[in-house]
Amino acid sequence: MTAPTAMVVGAGIAGLTAAYRLAQRGFVVRVLEAAEAPGGRMTERRSGSIVFRTGARLIYPFPGELSSLIDELGLRARVRPAPHVSLRCADGREEFDLSLSVGPHLLLTGALPVAERLRMLRLLPSLAHARLRVDPDQLATAVQFDSRSMAAELSAHVGPEFCYRWVEPLFRGARNWNAEDVSPAFLFATSAHTLGAGPPLTFAGGIGELTSELAKRVRVECRTRVLSVIEKRTTCSVHVESHTGHRETLHSDYVVCATEGTQPATLIAAPPAAARSFFAGVRYNSLGAIHYSLRQDVVALLKVFTRRSGRLLGLFEQVPAASASSGRPGLYVQAGPESTEAIRADPERRIEPVLQNDLLALFPSLEDQVTERVEQWIEHMLPVPYPGYARTVREFEKFMRDSPQRVHYCGDYLGQALVTGACATGARVAQRLADQIARQRGSNTSPSSR
Ligand SMILES: Cc1cc2nc3c(=O)[nH]c(=O)nc-3n(C[C@H](O)[C@H](O)[C@H](O)COP(=O)(O)OP(=O)(O)OC[C@H]3O[C@@H](n4cnc5c(N)ncnc54)[C@H](O)[C@@H]3O)c2cc1C
Structure with a gap:
């Protein structure tokens, strides 16, 4: 029996995990990646002397697929x-200390009214439920927290100050989401599992160690952009363009589309109606960030901002030389959600002009201090889990399970807006494809349901 072939589009953590798990199950796999190097939003890039992250800063210590990969690939000793x-x-x-973790210490913070601190206890049943019943890697398991916005939910249960002074600045700084735009599903799914789980993690050589290790174990072709995928009865045609402009059509039994969730709507020709309607509802936010290298050392500082602060910045960070991966002191700033439209209005997507007033107010010697800068525009930062989105993911996953296809999907927008969630979708899609083939071989029928 010949081995089935699979083409994976996109070499982020989801696509690389899918490729690795498919290869383990006997598929002949090729990964096609548009960028110059693998890793997607889980790696680092260098520009001059500045080394910067393409996305993720840290890994939540959830005991799922990503943790299993760390062990299988022999990377546990590299985890920090x-x-x-x-x-x-x-x-x-006003300024006050914030904490990233949920716990009894929150009851003692002076930054919130006493009544709201006490009402935080009302969240305990939801957190306990999420701890027992919600998979932190799958937003779709948190549908019970998905009916209204995080702002509405937290304001009703605890109070408006808890939402606007505590939770929202964390979300604006880390995720660039405002509390009205997302459901609390992400908050409950993740915070319930961080309780007592230990600190967030990274690797000794930076966040990209896992994706580079995976990329060594599968065949990855970079600078190869997939233009379209056509699913046929017995095969898939994949139209690609290389960095030299050369175009060709490749063929494969199966395709795993592991791009950001905004891409399948245009990449996949004539998808089933359920896929078309699901992808029409996938939204991502964007992010403008700037990395500076400085002449003189700075003290460590990480600051986030409420909307009432009047700042356009979402996050401001001073990185001392001792903790910088380049060994040089630096600044890292992120534009908040309100700046996105202003940045997008500029055809060159320049970020500094939009943030200049805030930057000079927070770091007056900026112009004298800067030796190098890199502006980073991330068009597709994170999937936005708006109220109702978890339910649509659950329905789409059910459709994909129940109706065998040649084109499958994975990525953070189907799991959770985290590297752990994206990674888990890669493993799930490999398992689903293997099961589909086993069933077909058992019944000897065609995989196309159309
Ligand atoms: C600024 C930022 C901070 C974050 N912080 C954290 C954090 O601290 N912790 C955390 O857990 N998560 C964090 N995340 C989220 C996390 O990085 C992502 O959820 C995860 O990496 C997504 O992985 P993915 O494989 O789904 O997508 P991606 O990594 O985006 O991979 C998709 C790949 O597909 C490729 N591609 C797209 N179109 C094509 C095409 N037509 N042909 C070929 N290739 C194509 C892209 O180039 C890309 O490499 C952060 C994200 C960002 C942007």
Whole structure:
């Protein structure tokens, strides 16, 4: 019996995991990646002397697929706790300490009214439920928290100050989401599992160690952009363009589309109606960030901002030389959600002009201090888990399970907006494809349901 072939489109953590698991199950796999190097939003790039992350900073210590891969690939000894930096929140004229973790210490914070601190206890049943019943790698398991916005839910249960002074600045700084735009499904799914789980993690050589290790074990062809995928009865045609502009058509039994969730709508020709309608509802936010290399050392500082602060910045970080991967002191800033439209209005997507006033207010010697800078525009930062989205993911996953296809999908938008969630979708899609083939071989029928 000949081995089935699979083409994976996209070499982020989801696509690389899918490729690795498919190869283990006997598939002949090729990964096609548009960028110059694998890793997607889980790696680093260099520009001059500045080394910067393409996306993820840290890994939540959930015991899922990503943790299994770390062990299988022999990377456990390379895992490190992510560097701890105290987090400050600026809310207008006032500043206070914020904590990333959920726990009894929250009851003692002076930054919230006493009544709201006590009402935080009302969240305990939801957190306990999420701990027992929700998989932190699968947003679709948190549908019970998905009916209204995080702002509405937290304001009703605890109070508006808890939402706007505590939770929202963390979300704006880490995720660039505002509390009205997302459901609390992400919050409950993740925070319930971080309780007592230990610190967030990274690797000794940076966040990209896992994706580079995976990329060594599968065939990855970079600078190869997939233009379209056509699913036929017995095969898939994949139209690609190389960096030299050369175009060709490749063939494969199966395709795993592991791109950001905004791509399948245009990449996959004539998808089933259920896929078309699901992809029409996938939304991502964007992010503008700037990395600076500085002449003189700085003290460690990590600050996030409420909307009432009036800042366009979502996050401001001073990185001392001792903790910088380049060994040079630096600044890292992220534009907040309100700046996105202004950046997008500029055809060159320049970020500094939009943030200049805030930057000079927070770091007046910027112009004298800067030796190098890199502006980073991330068009597809994170899938936005708006109220109702978890339910649509659950329905689409059911459709994909029940109706065998040649084109399959994985990526953070189907799992969770985290590297752990994206990774888990890669493993699930490999398992589903293997099961599909086993069933077909058993019944000897065609995989196309159309
Ligand atoms: C700024 C930022 C901070 C984050 N912080 C964290 C964090 O601290 N912790 C955490 O867990 N998560 C974090 N995340 C989220 C996490 O990085 C992502 O959820 C995860 O890496 C997504 O993986 P993926 O494989 O689904 O997608 P991606 O990594 O985006 O992979 C998709 C790949 O497909 C390729 N591609 C797209 N179109 C084509 C095409 N037509 N042909 C060929 N290739 C194509 C892309 O180039 C890309 O390499 C962060 C993300 C960002 C942007």
